[in-house]
Amino acid sequence: MALAAASAILAQQGLEALSTRKVAKAIGYTVGTLYLVFKNLDELILHLNAATLKELESMLKAESTKHPRPHEVLHGIARVYCDYAKHQRARWSLLFTHQLAPGSQVPAWFDLMVRELFAIIEAPLQAIKANTSHSERARVARALWGGVHGVCELALSDKLKWGEQVTTESVVEVLVENFLAGLGQH
Amino acid sequence: MALAAASAILAQQGLEALSTRKVAKAIGYTVGTLYLVFKNLDELILHLNAATLKELESMLKAESTKHPRPHEVLHGIARVYCDYAKHQRARWSLLFTHQLAPGSQVPAWFDLMVRELFAIIEAPLQAIKANTSHSERARVARALWGGVHGVCELALSDKLKWGEQVTTESVVEVLVENFLAGLGQH
DNA sequence: TAAATTTATTGAACAGCGTTCATAAAGTCA
DNA sequence: TGACTTTATGAACGCTGTTCAATAAATTTA
Numbered sequence: 001m002a003l004a005a006a007s008a009i010l011a012q013q014g015l016e017a018l019s020t021r022k023v024a025k026a027i028g029y030t031v032g033t034l035y036l037v038f039k040n041l042d043e044l045i046l047h048l049n050a051a052t053l054k055e056l057e058s059m060l061k062a063e064s065t066k067h068p069r070p071h072e073v074l075h076g077i078a079r080v081y082c083d084y085a086k087h088q089r090a091r092w093s094l095l096f097t098h099q100l101a102p103g104s105q106v107p108a109w110f111d112l113m114v115r116e117l118f119a120i121i122e123a124p125l126q127a128i129k130a131n132t133s134h135s136e137r138a139r140v141a142r143a144l145w146g147g148v149h150g151v152c153e154l155a156l157s158d159k160l161k162w163g164e165q166v167t168t169e170s171v172v173e174v175l176v177e178n179f180l181a182g183l184g185q186h
Numbered sequence: 187m188a189l190a191a192a193s194a195i196l197a198q199q200g201l202e203a204l205s206t207r208k209v210a211k212a213i214g215y216t217v218g219t220l221y222l223v224f225k226n227l228d229e230l231i232l233h234l235n236a237a238t239l240k241e242l243e244s245m246l247k248a249e250s251t252k253h254p255r256p257h258e259v260l261h262g263i264a265r266v267y268c269d270y271a272k273h274q275r276a277r278w279s280l281l282f283t284h285q286l287a288p289g290s291q292v293p294a295w296f297d298l299m300v301r302e303l304f305a306i307i308e309a310p311l312q313a314i315k316a317n318t319s320h321s322e323r324a325r326v327a328r329a330l331w332g333g334v335h336g337v338c339e340l341a342l343s344d345k346l347k348w349g350e351q352v353t354t355e356s357v358v359e360v361l362v363e364n365f366l367a368g369l370g371q372h
Numbered sequence: 373t374a375a376a377t378t379t380a381t382t383g384a385a386c387a388g389c390g391t392t393c394a395t396a397a398a399g400t401c402a
Numbered sequence: 403t404g405a406c407t408t409t410a411t412g413a414a415c416g417c418t419g420t421t422c423a424a425t426a427a428a429t430t431t432a
Contacts, residue, residue, distance in 0.1 A: 014288075020390065031391080033410055041390065097283065099343055102200075106344075114347045135351050142346045143337060143361035150336015151329060157285055158292075160328045161300045165321050175329035175365065182367030206419065216382055217420080227419065376431070382424085389418065399408070 001027045002037060006048050010090040015097065018090075020044075045098050046110065052091050053113045056084060060120045070124035071180055077120065078148045078176050082168060085152045096153070121145050129183060140183065147175050187213045188223060192234050196276040201283065204276075206230075231284050232296065238277050239299045242270060246306045256310035257366055263306065264334045264362050268354060271338045282339070307331050315369060326369065333361050 005026035009018050020041055024034045038044040063080045067073045085092045100106065122141045126132075132140070154160045155168040162171075191212035195204050206227055210220045224230040249266045253259045271278045286292065308327045312318070318326070340346045341354040348357075 015285075019388080021388085030411055032393085032412070035391070036409075096339070096343065096345065099201075111347055114345065118347065135349050138348050139352050139357055139360050140364075142340075142348055142352070143333075143357045143364070146337030146340045146346060146357065147329075147333030147361050147365075148336070149340060150334070150338075151332030152336075153282070153339070154328075154332045154335060157282065159282065159300065160332060161297055161304065162324050162328055163321050166325050166328070171325055171329045171332065174325050175333050178326075178329070178365045178368030178372070179333075179361065180364075180368065181371050182364030182369070185367050185371060186364070205417085207417090218383070218422085219381055221420070222380075374432085376429100378427105378429070380425100380427070382422105382426085384422095384424100386421085387419095390416095392415085393413095394411105395413100396411070397409080400406080402403100402405085 002034060002044060003048055003051060006044060015090045015093050042100055045094060049095050050110060050113060052095055053117060057117055059084060064120060070127040073124040074180065075176055078172050081148060082152050082172055085156055089156065144179055148172055151175055188220060188230060189234055189237060192230060201276045201279050228286055231280060235281050236296060236299060238281055239303060243303055245270060250306060256313040259310040260366065261362055264358050267334060268338050268358055271342055330365055334358055337361055
């Protein structure tokens, strides 16, 4: 209930509007009660982020099966990723904006979810470049995905300051296209 | 004074610790006075970000002159960018974390600074691929830089979940290397 | 110099935030 | 019914951004 309410607040009122009191009120309880379910707001956000990761994962996996060739798979999931970021802006932002308190670290099960997401990208990369070491494949996947993510982030927050005929999709396209072309060359 | 104090707070106590009261106290004034200088916290941050952009610009420009070949220039400034992000974490984060209130938009002089930063990246790209249209060059520069930025961001906030032998620099290296290789191919 | 006016500064106030905790209500079992 | 456990409350604390009438200081005018 709390997670659904939080998700709704994010969708309707944005990142900044998310607060324990609003979530509590939305589900008909008081703040104190919410703190019996979640240790603190960070933990609530963590679980919300987990749900977001799950959603993203299923969407990317679905897209993966649509294309026969690995290049198309990567272009496809990049596009899906951008779309998700655009349409679920606040929820997506929360994934990255949220930085946990210094000292504490993300639980292992969350780490695992992230790794599984990266596995979706590593698979077609493996198909493009076979016989690469595990760490090399991880490096390439993270370079590509960090890249796609960065373009989405800057584009959505309007920080790339491009002209009008330049769209987010076309920039992501350029990034993936050139990266994969370069990858095939080596 | 206020900007210097804010910068110090960011460096010593991190992003979250930045508040109008702390800045005011640090310069020996009360909150009210600070609001006579800046309309609100957003405006203070805007000016702080402008200073950050200036600093970044001069560092990237300095690095640009160090290398004769455009490939080396781009690798060099990518490295400088990562270093800056790593060592001035909070200030750098503030550049991107900070999202202005809905409706209002960044002033024109700030936009111009961003465009000038991108010009530093567009120059070596122009050398690599001459005879490309203005908008195409803008697209390529933003794809590359969005990418480098994304890798830095995810790496610094520890969200890429790679193994231990994978460093931030090596991932950025992979991204730039492959992108430029692909660019040369087309 | 004295008064008038402008400028600079204050500090209290408001609403909201995350978080805690003694208190109270509701449910369970003997 | 009484004892015990679970569930929920709401007031409180210290923090946040922001505003604004009141005050102090500096400057200008008479």
